[in-house]
Amino acid sequence: MKRTNHALVIGGTGMLTGVCLYLAREDYSVSVIGRTFSKFKQLHVDSQPNSIFPLLTDYDTDDVDEEVNKAIQERGPFDLIISWTSNYRVLERICEMNHGNASFRLFHVKGSLRYFKDESIRIHSRCNYRKIYLGFVIEESGSRWLTHDEIANGVIKQIRIDEEVGIIGQIHPYEARPR
Ligand SMILES: NC(=O)c1ccc[n+]([C@@H]2O[C@H](COP(=O)([O-])OP(=O)(O)OC[C@H]3O[C@@H](n4cnc5c(N)ncnc54)[C@H](OP(=O)(O)O)[C@@H]3O)[C@@H](O)[C@H]2O)c1
Numbered sequence: 001m002k003r004t005n006h007a008l009v010i011g012g013t014g015m016l017t018g019v020c021l022y023l024a025r026e027d028y029s030v031s032v033i034g035r036t037f038s039k040f041k042q043l044h045v046d047s048q049p050n051s052i053f054p055l056l057t058d059y060d061t062d063d064v065d066e067e068v069n070k071a072i073q074e075r076g077p078f079d080l081i082i083s084w085t086s087n088y089r090v091l092e093r094i095c096e097m098n099h100g101n102a103s104f105r106l107f108h109v110k111g112s113l114r115y116f117k118d119e120s121i122r123i124h125s126r127c128n129y130r131k132i133y134l135g136f137v138i139e140e141s142g143s144r145w146l147t148h149d150e151i152a153n154g155v156i157k158q159i160r161i162d163e164e165v166g167i168i169g170q171i172h173p174y175e176a177r178p179r
Pocket residue numbers: 010011012013014015016033034035036037039057058059060084111112134135136144145146147148
């Protein structure tokens with residue numbers, strides 16, 4: 001049976017694997033961009049058939065346009081885009097390609113440094129733009145970066161509460177980050 005919603009996860013076979021699986025459980029068809037077929041194995045093992053759709057492509061090349069267009073034609077425009085890429089231009093292009101009349105949400109996952117120093121991004125008029133910064137955790141023994149589970153669960157939480165800006169872990173004081 002065709003699923004109701006369509007999500008795109010850019011860079012979804014690493015730390016965002018748990019986000020892809022969550023969206024699949026939430027009845028999304030999940031198109032996932034990554035370059036390496038073997039990295040999709042976990043997604044296929046842990047999800048229902050016909051819920052995860054690999055877009056095997058390098059987002060730093062023009063090939064990504066064809067893959068994204070094909071996904072839109074087959075499963076409809078994206079209701080939701082989750083992005084973990086530092087290539088902001090491809091993100092702008094993908095949003096432009098996401099034709100349709102309805103608005104859509106873009107959750108732009110960023111490293112902590114982007115909180116202080118970021119480049120600009122052109123936001124499509126139908127796009128509800130959300131930023132999620134990945135911070136760090138301070139423990140008794142010192143500070144550490146986030147685990148995959150903390151990142152995936154934090155992104156899922158942001159999708160559910162739908163705030164414009166979210167921080168997973170902490171960013172202040174920035175001098176306390178792991179080195
Ligand atoms: N604040 C924090 O705590 C923090 C912040 C950032 C990262 N991290 C940690 O650092 C680790 C490494 O980060 P990472 O950036 O390598 O993230 P990752 O999520 O482990 O991997 C990046 C994802 O993007 C895909 N990808 C990368 N380049 C691509 C390209 N040109 N075209 C298409 N897909 C591409 C990768 O698949 P392919 O390689 O198959 O293309 C993969 O799905 C993570 O595991 C995370 O735990 C921590």
